[in-house]
Amino acid sequence: MAEAVLKIKNLCVDFLDDHTIVPAVSDLSIDIFPGETVGLVGESGCGKSTTSLAIMRLLDTNNARISKGSIELHGQDLTKLSEKEMQRIRGKEISMIFQEPMTSLNPVYTIGRQLTEGIVLHQGVSQKEAETIAIDMLQKVDIPRPEIMMKSYPFELSGGMRQRVMIAIALSCNPKILIADEPTTALDVTVQAQILDLMNSLRDELQMAVILITHDLGVVAEICKYVYVMYAGQIVETAAIDDLLNDPLHPYTQGLLNSMPDRWQGGDRLYNIPGTVPLPGTEIKGCKFADRCEYCTEKCRQAPPPLVRLDEHRSVRCFRSAGTQ
């Protein structure tokens, strides 16, 4: 087996709010291998986006910080790098695309300028050469008439086109890792499928690792090999995608799957998990999901369940599921 490109070990991120420290992500460990897509799934507020910003070291230093753990890229710990060194990683080794294609491009510059900027910076080529690379890149993401596109402004494009441009920008320097934070959430369903297909084929072509962050298990099922389910800043279950879909172990995962309209067979009304995610900073002694869990027992309220490893690709953070196995 190839070596992991990115090893996240025991990562903890804290929010600092008026001198109080609120844990946002705790004890998160993920290994990512080249050429594969892992999904990071959970409801909003569970810490997925915080995790991705932590990897990029783009957390707002005024109110968030990495308090523990390491993020190793080819053995180099990103948490220990200076801002200058980190700038050489961003866009070159690790790239990122965001949820809102409508606002993620600078409105006052042309696509060409925003696309060539990173290429000139990281590949040390001239503006002319960068433009050739950029046009190639636009072709790769299936944008028609790339020469014209280079001179267009973001507001002239549709959401799907903008997201393609974002992907082109992100992949322009052949990164080893692409972090995609809800890349299709803001798009129409038909466009969604196109973008996911595109990401799939580019991943194979460029042999990169993709971290897909989403709340939508349907999207995960489409392109991910492994899934990490997050709840309230913790990983509650990890599994290969097929195992997860066929045999979800954690009650939260089961709830998420049941909330998918096309999987629910229980009746006329759609299922949804009762209650809401506890606010970061809420003091919880036992399992963080206890209040919303239908299997909750006294034991769950007493102490937090550990993340128990069941086999090479499977772990779960639940007394009940871990015990029955």
Added chain:
Amino acid sequence: MNRKSQSVYALAFHRFMRNKQAVLGAVIILGLVFVAVFAPFLTHYDPIFDQDYNAVLASPSSAHIFGTDDLGRDTFARLVYGARLTTAAAVLPVAFAFFVGVPIGLYSGYKGGFIDQWIITRLVDALQAFPSLMLALALAAVLGGGFLNAMLAIGIGFLPAFIRITRGQVIALKNQEYILAARSIGCSNLRIALVHILPNVMPTLLVQITLAMATAIISEAGLSYIGVGASPEQPSWGSLLRTAQSYLVTQPWVAAFPGLAISLVVLGFNMMGDGLRRALDPKIKQ
């Protein structure tokens, strides 16, 4: 509705009091009002008639702690009584702009249509084209100088801002559900404007009022300084500076105190306005 707006002010008051800068501003303004009200108790000199010809342009001394001016009048006394004119300069133009501008803005924004878009908006645009001091000078030219004319001129200069702010807020508010609801239960237009819309525009206007007062004080001082505002014998801080101008070389302190007084009071209004803005605008984080 009423309870809602009250709680907005209670929350704002709480936030305001936590802002040291804002509280300091309020204290400075209270200080100005205090000095204006109790002027006769703070000095035994009369600012206009006590002219000591033996101590013309005297340096600060125990008899005249801030010195005297070219007619031997006590600078400290003139400063203290000047607080009255300064208070008036803060209040009068802004009151004029408020009581004229806000009804126009309410009407214009609420009614919309021809009068709003073709008459009021154009008039506001045209009025805004005049640099404010030019407007004051024009009025001084035709009506003559004097404190009250200066107040009127400054007030007219503020009109466009008050009309615009009110109108903009009204337009933003008038299609909100609760206004439609009020209309649907048959509230009269006047009642809707005064009871339902005005209280919601007030927070923005309050900030505008405070900052306009700061500007008004500087404008009054400026007009009096160039001689089209308060008359030279009136103890306006601007007139004091006008007198001082002639003695900059020999008696520089004559210019120092009135300027410091203006700066301090304007600073007070600015700090308070800033504090109000932060306290009343939920979008601004501390």
Added chain:
Amino acid sequence: MRVIIKRIASAIPVLALVSIMVFLMLQLLPGDPATVILGEEATPEAVEAMREHLGLNKPLIVQYFDWITKVLQGNLGESLVDGTSVNQLIMERLPATIELALGSFLVALLIALPCGILSAARPNTFADHLCSFISMIGMSIPHFWLGMMCIIVFAVELGVLPASGYVPFFDDPAENLKSIILPVVATGFRESAILMRMIRSSMLEVLQSDYIRTAKAKGLSEMTVLFGHALKNAMIPVITTSGIMLAGLLGGLVITESIFNIPGYGKLVIDSVFNRDFITVQSAILVSAVFVVFINIAVDLLYAFVDPRIRLGKEGNS
């Protein structure tokens, strides 16, 4: 191009209203303008001649059209003091004021841009608090008093700069610069305070936007992110403020010119007010208002230049 024509067309009603207001200004004179101009002891014949000269015997509406026709032909009338053409008076005085206005604006920008950007890039630090403090002080000190203090320090005590007067640039560039430094700094400091706050808040907002995160994710350095990506966006609202400021400077400089005894446009207005030269006052005010309207047009066009969304005709119909 369509944007330009549309914008200029929309200024026409405003200009018409401005001209009517300025025209009606003379009607505000208490009593008969001719008597006011000539004084109470003037003979009835002289008053009648003056009425004839001013066209006061005609109906108001005819007077207005006579006047506006002349103005549109570029003739602003003659000074009541010595009969010189007002056009000539204004042209003589304008260069000094324009130089002062641009100079003050430049000073304001030189202070406000670095301070505003620094404050926004490092919010809630000592540097940020220091800049807010400076801007608070700048907004509170009357610029004419600051001017007087500058005269005391730099002209009276140190003797390095002239206390007053103005040397035209083409007479002696070095002396010209010396003569405008104090007025320009005193006026510009106040303007910088307003501009600095505007730049700070605009920049702060832009720095929180998604496209700035994209730029950082590309690995761009902080300097490139600030100056390459954030600044241009942040300047869009600042342009409006700058326009209003430049327009306001025409008025604000009235006092500056008076302290430093500079024969500029504002000084012309003040002198005319004291000489009761209504025609000059009227024309000067008209010209200043027209100036403001044109500055506003220029601002809108600059907007379009900076913001492609407006230039290319989308979302720009407001």
